[in-house]
Amino acid sequence: MSRTVHELFDLKGRVALVTGGSRGLGLQMAHALGEAGARVLVTARKADELEGAVAQLRGAGIDAQWIAADCAKEADIHRLAADTLQRMGAVDILVNNAGAAWGAPAEDHPIEAWDKVMNLNVRGYFILSQYLAKHHMIARRKGSIINVASIAGLGGNPRGMNTIAYNTSKGAVINFTRALAAEWGPYGIRVNAICPGFFPSKMTKGTLEALGEDKMAAHAPLGRLGDDEDLKGLTLLYASDAGKHITGQWLAVDGGVSIITGG
Numbered sequence: 001m002s003r004t005v006h007e008l009f010d011l012k013g014r015v016a017l018v019t020g021g022s023r024g025l026g027l028q029m030a031h032a033l034g035e036a037g038a039r040v041l042v043t044a045r046k047a048d049e050l051e052g053a054v055a056q057l058r059g060a061g062i063d064a065q066w067i068a069a070d071c072a073k074e075a076d077i078h079r080l081a082a083d084t085l086q087r088m089g090a091v092d093i094l095v096n097n098a099g100a101a102w103g104a105p106a107e108d109h110p111i112e113a114w115d116k117v118m119n120l121n122v123r124g125y126f127i128l129s130q131y132l133a134k135h136h137m138i139a140r141r142k143g144s145i146i147n148v149a150s151i152a153g154l155g156g157n158p159r160g161m162n163t164i165a166y167n168t169s170k171g172a173v174i175n176f177t178r179a180l181a182a183e184w185g186p187y188g189i190r191v192n193a194i195c196p197g198f199f200p201s202k203m204t205k206g207t208l209e210a211l212g213e214d215k216m217a218a219h220a221p222l223g224r225l226g227d228d229e230d231l232k233g234l235t236l237l238y239a240s241d242a243g244k245h246i247t248g249q250w251l252a253v254d255g256g257v258s259i260i261t262g263g
């Protein structure tokens with residue numbers, strides 16, 4: 001007998017690890033997973049922000065913990081993964097969300113800034129995914145990896161948004177998602193990507209101030225920016241058995257911006 005919709009979306013008994021989970025999109029996604037019943041561990045660099053995030057999650061009735069780690073550093077990633085497995089048990093859901101951006105004209109873009117963005121936004125995703133797959137997802141023949149990309153990875157940006165490294169990294173995340181899904185599908189590991197549009201956040205604050213929040217919202221057919229619940233539905237679909245036949249895919253959550261910009 002087929003399961004009900006409620007049963008398909010139920011994450012009780014599962015463990016989720018969310019990077020960049022102390023605020024913004026990562027914290028929103030952690031809420032989605034926890035609200036569906038998963039035990040959640042969030043990670044970011046700053047312990048005080050993580051403490052606040054976990055307090056918020058626990059206040060919502062979610063079983064949540066935190067580990068401070070820098071996902072741009074291989075040693076930190078390995079420590080994070082090992083400590084998570086020891087503390088939480090097998091990880092069923094990995095959300096690769098930690099990221100960085102840098103604004104500068106391409107001709108003047110500092111190479112060290114390029115390396116910083118690519119290191120965190122692409123290399124870090126691979127190292128953490130590789131560790132968790134190698135140490136238990138492959139053996140268990142199941143797992144869901146959700147990579148946070150961006151509609152910036154679908155093409156260029158409007159004039160004045162000089163984010164060549166960020167765009168390049170997010171384009172790489174989309175194809176990394178496809179390639180990993182193809183390779184790890186036989187192990188029962190699903191890999192999908194979310195491409196958010198503009199959401200108010202610490203990372204986008206400068207861009208929104210420079211270009212105008214109202215102006216950016218006007219670019220979207222829905223006429224608004226993303227809010228603090230717009231990623232929840234897709235996150236839960238990818239993570240749960242409701243999406244058990246979906247892998248190697250990306251979906252824009254952008255109010256329709258990408259359909260009029262050619263993404």
